Amino acid sequence: MGSPCELLVESGSESTARQLTQIIADEAWRIEDKFSRYLPGNIVDRINRGNGEPVEVDEETANLIDFAATLTEMSEGLFDITSGVLREAWKFDGSDKLPDTATVTSILERVGWHKLDWSRPLLTLQSGMQIDLGGIGKEYAVDKAAALLRELTTDSCLINFGGDIFATGVSTDRRGWQVGIEAPDSDGRIASKIIHLKNGGLATSGDARRFLLKDGIRYGHILNPKTGWPVTNAPRSITVAADTCTQAGMLATLAMLRGADAESFLNAQDVKHWCYF
DSSP states (O other): OOSOEEEEEEOSOHHHHHHHHHHHHHHHHHHHHHHOTTSTTSHHHHHHTOTTSOEEOOHHHHHHHHHHHHHHHHTTTSSOTTGGGGGGTOOOSSSSOOOOHHHHHHHHTTOOGGGSEEETTEEEOOTTOOOOOHHHHHHHHHHHHHHHHHHHOOSEEEEEETTEEEESSOOTTSSOEEEEEEOTTSTTSOEEEEEEEOSEEEEEEESSSSEEEETTEEEESOBOTTTSSBOSSOOSEEEEEESSHHHHHHHHHHHHHTGGGHHHHHHHHTOEEEEEO
16 A cells, blocks of 8 residues: 555454454455556556557456546546556655656656546557556555454444545544544644544545655645646645545545645535645
């Protein structure tokens, strides 16, 4: 998942807590191994090496691609799983090294959902194109883990995969699990808000960790796939609470992609959210 992952279990049995943690860890690794763009031989790698030929995918992968297609439609093309190739130009390492315009423009020729062919279960990419499911994979993994926990235990649990969170029930003090929203520029040491999460998902999108800083201008890692450049005038971070982590993550990401209109978009969705500029 590219981040620390943890499971908190409110149980009187250490052995039960360890057993549940192992089950959740196994599921996280299963999804990582299957969908990470960095690992050779998995389904994403086979798709990305298709060289213009159709690749048949399994049902789980097809469901994720269908979901990605829905997000692309909802966002009017701002969410695009083919935009991952832009990482060839952008290295969000906190430095001031911006790519040149010509490089970004050249890579954009390989970006665009409309350029691939998706006829379930066959996906065909043009030569040089790639898909990247990182924008939805971690939230999906959280929800899959939550479903397993609900089958296995009635103990209250909190899943936290790199800040994408799900609570399966309230703690014994009935106030809910305490979750802090990181304050911008705090390096994780200061919470700007404490949320008492009783049940459901919580996801945050922002530029606290991945950004560039040039001439006083901060460039966040969320890219507009139409321009190849970071979204402008977006909040520093957006946190959304929803019934599932996937839903929360979807809304947070779609809001960030709308830049200055992020909060108006979330208000229209009628969901609990917190924006920091």
